Amino acid sequence: MSSLEIEIPTEAIGMLPIDHEQERIRDFSHALKRLQVIRPAEIDTDFTDERPVPFAIKRFLAFEHEDTLTFYTNPDVLGAPVDRVRFSPRISRVGKQSRHGVFFGDLQLGPGLQVPVAVKPHLDEERDSCLDEYFNTLAITQLGMSTLVELGFIYGDREEDPAYSITVLQEGLSTLDSVDWSSFYPDIEEHPGMLALWKGAAYQAAKLHAPGNRSHGDLAGRNVGEKGGALSDQTRVILLDWESATIGGQPPRDAEVRYSHSHSDITTIVESMCRSTDVDFRAGIGVFAGKSGDWWQGFRAVFLDSYLERRRQILDQTAADAATVRDVNEELAELEKSLQQDVAMYQDLALVS
Amino acid sequence: MTDFGEVRHDSADTSTTSRRFNLANDSIGSHDFWIEVPTGTHRFISLPAPTTRQRQLRKPLEEDGLILGHRRASEAAATETYSIPASARPLAYEAPVTREGAYSYTDEELFHDLGDLLGSLSHKYGDDPQMVATDVTRVLALVDFVQPGERQVYFTPGVERLLVPRPPEVSAEGQYAEQLETVFSGRFDEVAIYFRMGFAEAAAAARGE
Numbered sequence: 001m002s003s004l005e006i007e008i009p010t011e012a013i014g015m016l017p018i019d020h021e022q023e024r025i026r027d028f029s030h031a032l033k034r035l036q037v038i039r040p041a042e043i044d045t046d047f048t049d050e051r052p053v054p055f056a057i058k059r060f061l062a063f064e065h066e067d068t069l070t071f072y073t074n075p076d077v078l079g080a081p082v083d084r085v086r087f088s089p090r091i092s093r094v095g096k097q098s099r100h101g102v103f104f105g106d107l108q109l110g111p112g113l114q115v116p117v118a119v120k121p122h123l124d125e126e127r128d129s130c131l132d133e134y135f136n137t138l139a140i141t142q143l144g145m146s147t148l149v150e151l152g153f154i155y156g157d158r159e160e161d162p163a164y165s166i167t168v169l170q171e172g173l174s175t176l177d178s179v180d181w182s183s184f185y186p187d188i189e190e191h192p193g194m195l196a197l198w199k200g201a202a203y204q205a206a207k208l209h210a211p212g213n214r215s216h217g218d219l220a221g222r223n224v225g226e227k228g229g230a231l232s233d234q235t236r237v238i239l240l241d242w243e244s245a246t247i248g249g250q251p252p253r254d255a256e257v258r259y260s261h262s263h264s265d266i267t268t269i270v271e272s273m274c275r276s277t278d279v280d281f282r283a284g285i286g287v288f289a290g291k292s293g294d295w296w297q298g299f300r301a302v303f304l305d306s307y308l309e310r311r312r313q314i315l316d317q318t319a320a321d322a323a324t325v326r327d328v329n330e331e332l333a334e335l336e337k338s339l340q341q342d343v344a345m346y347q348d349l350a351l352v353s
Numbered sequence: 354m355t356d357f358g359e360v361r362h363d364s365a366d367t368s369t370t371s372r373r374f375n376l377a378n379d380s381i382g383s384h385d386f387w388i389e390v391p392t393g394t395h396r397f398i399s400l401p402a403p404t405t406r407q408r409q410l411r412k413p414l415e416e417d418g419l420i421l422g423h424r425r426a427s428e429a430a431a432t433e434t435y436s437i438p439a440s441a442r443p444l445a446y447e448a449p450v451t452r453e454g455a456y457s458y459t460d461e462e463l464f465h466d467l468g469d470l471l472g473s474l475s476h477k478y479g480d481d482p483q484m485v486a487t488d489v490t491r492v493l494a495l496v497d498f499v500q501p502g503e504r505q506v507y508f509t510p511g512v513e514r515l516l517v518p519r520p521p522e523v524s525a526e527g528q529y530a531e532q533l534e535t536v537f538s539g540r541f542d543e544v545a546i547y548f549r550m551g552f553a554e555a556a557a558a559a560r561g562e
Contacts, residue, residue, distance in 0.1 A: 092498050093495070104456075169498065180540075
């Protein structure tokens with residue numbers, strides 16, 4: 001043993017911290033060895049259904065689902081048949097705030113075909129969320145939102161079967177939780193690149209909420225990414241992780257329904273910006289945490305003004321009827337009032353703590 | 354100041370790498386760009402050909418694989434080009450990563466490797482020791498999604514043009530630590546020990562220990 005190596009006493013081994021990440025990767029490799037079927041998932045989402053994605057999942061479970069552990073591939077991405085799958089992990093800094101424990105690596109899908117992937121485990125009672133993730137992501141892509149590309153998902157019939165959703169890794173993509181925001185606020189005008197990223201996020205959220213019957217469901221900073229990253233001359237923001245999304249098949253009944261979708265998402269952004277990165281429970285990305293000043297005005301300048309401006313632009317461009325215009329204006333007025341209260345609450349909480 | 358720089362939405366050059374990732378350095382005339390070809394999108398850094406002295410300074414860094422990417426130009430070309438990974442980005446925009454496991458690149462590992470990289474530079478030139486003349490965070494790049502065992506921090510192409518002889522009374526380690534502390538403030542204080550360990554290990558390796 002060299003002088004730099006440390007000998008660990010046998011009795012101390014039980015006290016070593018468990019490497020959950022290594023466990024997750026080991027479990028995934030075991031799951032790949034247990035795969036009995038690899039086949040394309042053929043069910044399409046029908047947007048004339050009242051609840052398009054839950055209905056698509058029902059049809060999948062009724063007509064396509066295998067009894068054994070199966071890798072269902074996205075036929076739009078993997079055209080050729082696949083007969084075996086192997087995984088080799090990669091080391092990264094991004095994606096570490098994912099509450100699911102996303103990890104990255106390469107999937108070897110037979111001779112000569114290797115795809116870099118991000119793997120998201122859906123464990124125990126959350127197994128079925130991998131179906132939500134896959135079908136929501138496909139649906140939101142069909143509706144014109146840009147996001148990650150689904151490669152497929154692993155799912156089995158038995159309760160002990162693991163479940164994973166697998167997306168194509170975009171090496172140039174990084175999420176807002178991988179940015180150090182500590183120097184951004186209050187001197188936001190001195191950081192035009194960072195401001196442009198938030199403007200892109202606001203525009204994406206506005207595009208999602210404009211029809212009034214859609215929400216992301218978990219719009220924290222870790223689920224907002226810069227697509228293309230390096231390989232773009234402009235800031236191109238996308239939203240990620242659609243497993244909690246709601247996608248309605250019918251127009252919203254009234255302003256209240258519209259508000260329920262937009263407020264749930266934007267208040268999550270607010271919380272993410274206001275909370276510190278240093279806490280274990282519901283860590284934020286630390287835009288406002290630890291800073292003095294009027295956080296509400298800061299939030300308006302960084303995100304909300306761009307969001308509201310874009311929502312009104314879309315309303316103008318879509319030649320909406322008078323009732324829709326009234327509903328959207330009512331929704332946005334109520335949204336602004338609620339968010340002001342939300343930001344004030346987080347600033348008060350920060351002062352107390 | 355930490356930012357992704359000025360945003361140019363009206364840029365006519367559609368292949369310039371986004372400001373958040375851009376590793377170009379105006380002071381040495383380097384340009385960070387990408388091109389689309391049928392086999393995919395590839396990213397490059399180009400810069401004017403180096404002088405003979407700069408080539409000499411670059412050689413040991415290149416031999417040890419400490420410079421980002423693969424140099425593609427011939428020795429005789431007026432400019433040279435490096436093919437670099439899509440995920441490579443400037444060090445200064447890194448958020449903290451302090452937990453997780455064997456497949457996470459944590460702050461402790463990052464700053465240890467930075468110490469090792471900068472320590473290697475300090476001991477590369479024998480009786481003619483060199484140091485980085487500019488803010489050191491401007492010549493360091495981080496690559497994500499690497500295979501286990503692969504290096505994650507590198508010098509950016511053209512670093513040899515920013516080296517100056519180190520006066521005997523100047524501590525390169527102290528100067529680099531000061532610059533990292535300016536950029537990362539309290540975060541660096543927490544992991545400075547790992548930086549110093551990396552620097553010391555590089556020195557020991559250079560002495561053949």
